[in-house]
Amino acid sequence: MSGCVWGAAPLLEALGRLWEVQAPLGSGSSASVYRVRCCGDPRAPPGAVKEFVPPPPRPGPARRPGARPPAADCAEYGFRKERAALEQLRGHRNIVTLYGVFTNHYSANGPSRCLLLELLDISVSELLLHxxxxxxxxxxxxHCARDVLEALxxxxxxxYVHADLKPRNILWSAEEECFKLIDFGLSFKEGNQDVKYIQTDGYRAPEAELQNCLAQAGLQSETECTSAVDLWSLGIVLLEMFSGMKLKHTVQSQEWKTNSSAIIDRIFASEGVVNSAIPAYHLRDLIKSMLHCDQGKRASAEKALCSPFFSIPFAPHIEDLVMLxxxxxxxxxxxxDASLQCEEEYEDILEDIREECQKYGPVVSLLIPKENPGKGQVFVEYANAGDSKAAxxxxxxxxxxxxxxxxxxYPLSAYKRGYLYQNLL
Structure with missing residues (x-):
């Protein structure tokens, strides 16, 4: 732990239980996130603690009236804001679950406020790198587009407006087999925006960009940022997922501002893009509907979910099943094939595989199809994704x-239905 945030021993008490701090997961300007596991219960799922850490106090003159509040107040405000959002949005499968809140009394700079959250897996940002x-x-x-649109x-x-949708804030849930939104630190109630600088460079809607520029000049924007800013961000995320390229410099170029539609067409027509097939054009049109410069013409999340893109059945690639x-x-x-045809040998191998797989956790079920699809493949269902990952x-x-x-x-939902994908290349 950097700076021994939790004291000499990497332990903390939260919600009446003792938790071991296992590893840092990331940090921002006002908060750090750590992976934790409940002590004394090895079967309990791990969690994530987001700690809003006040910086060390600096000596100096008293704060002038109207000046920005000290960083300690900002940390407390950020905690209260994110807590309120997560409590009101609790229960949706595509939004990170808040388990509870607590105060860490052993922080190096004094008591710090913490959120105990469900631990999620790989982010879209990491998927793009791979x-x-x-x-x-x-x-x-x-899968990602549908899950995020459902959340939005x-x-x-x-x-609510999320106001900071980007690849790093979309994470995969191994247990629920879906993507989830995290980090509601910039979120606000529509019509009550309390911060001027929203969204991240490269994913910032034009109206938010204008608002930021005016705020820097000390001027007030006449255009209010609405939920449409989230659709813009998602449109950029999906375009990056399709192209495999970071588009920050592209969307900040004059050419994009002049004719973004032509650039999107060029990306989808590129020979370097693997996915240039007929169904991809439904995706292209979906992305274009999110990237209108006029926020009034931008598709809402509900309307975007009606896109024909979501009616097309796709099978995962083998790389997807390695990553998720x-x-x-x-x-x-x-x-x-010989092993499958000899019943005695088949039963012996089945028992050997079960014995080996049980070293990593209880095996709920085991399936080895003797016919296509899935012939000769071994499917092992564990009680949780943690055991599956270890195996x-x-x-x-x-x-x-x-x-x-x-x-x-392998997708649990497909396995439960007895559906075995035939083409996973």
């Missing part, structure tokens, strides 16, 4: 019956 400029699969883009439709209905954890593990290159890490590359094992995850 895409190697090739772009994400249509399955992943569709809900929070906009509640009167679920409670189900899929083992490849384990069984030969995937240890079993990948292991030699079984003279063959190197390939271990990926």
């Amino acid at each position: 895409s190697s400029n090739q772009g994400c699969s249509m399955w992943m883009i569709q 439709a809900f929070l906009h209905h509640k009167g 954890p679920t409670p189900v593990l899929r083992l490849l290159n384990v069984l030969s 995937q890490k240890m079993l990948t590359g292991k030699i079984f019956d003279g063959k190197f094992v390939v271990a990926t995850f």
Whole structure:
């Protein structure tokens, strides 16, 4: 832990339980996030603590009337603001869950306010890094777009604007098998915007950009930022997922301001983009509907969910199943056709695989199809994604019956329905 935030021992007491601080997950200007696990209960799922840390006090003259409040007050305000938003938005599957709040009395700079949150997995930002400029699969883009739009439709209905939607703030939930929105530090109730500088460079809507410029000049903007700013940000995120490119400099260029539609067309027509197929043009039109410079013409989250893009069935690529954890593990290159045909050998191998897989957690079910689709593949369902992730890490590359094992995850929802994807390339 940097600076021994939690004292000499990396432990903290929250909600009547003792938690071990395992690793830092990230930090911002006013808060840091840590991975934690409940002590004394190894089966309890890990969590995340977001600590709003006041900086050390600086000696100096008394604050002038009208001056900015001290950083300690900003940390307290940020905590109260995010807590209020998460409490009012609690219960939606595509919004990070707030478990509770507490005060850490052992912080280096005095008591600090903390949020105890569900721990999520890989972010869209990390997925983009792994895409190697090739772009994400249509399955992943569709999955992310639908999940985030569902979250936005809900929070906009509640009167909230997220105001900082970007790849780092969209994370995968391995347990619920969906993407979730995090970080409501800049969020506000529509019509009651309490901060001038919203959104992040590269994902900032034109009206927010104008507002920021005017605020820097000490002027008031006549245009109010609405929930439409979130749709703009999501449009940029989806365009980056499709192209595999960071578009910050593109969206800040004069060419974009003059004719963004032509640039979007060029990206979708590019030979370097793997996904240039007919269904991609439904995605192109969806993205264009989010990126109107006139916020009044921008699609709402509810309207965007009606796009024909969401009616197209896509299958995940094998890279998707390696990157996105679920409670189900899929083992490849384990069984030969001969093993499947000999019942006695099949049963022995089945027992060996079950015994090996149970080293990483209780196995809920195990399936080895003898016919296509899925012939010879091994599907192992664990009680939780944590066990599945541990097994995937240890079993990948292991030699079984003279063959190197390939271990990926598999959608729990598809597995439960008995649906085995035939094409995962």
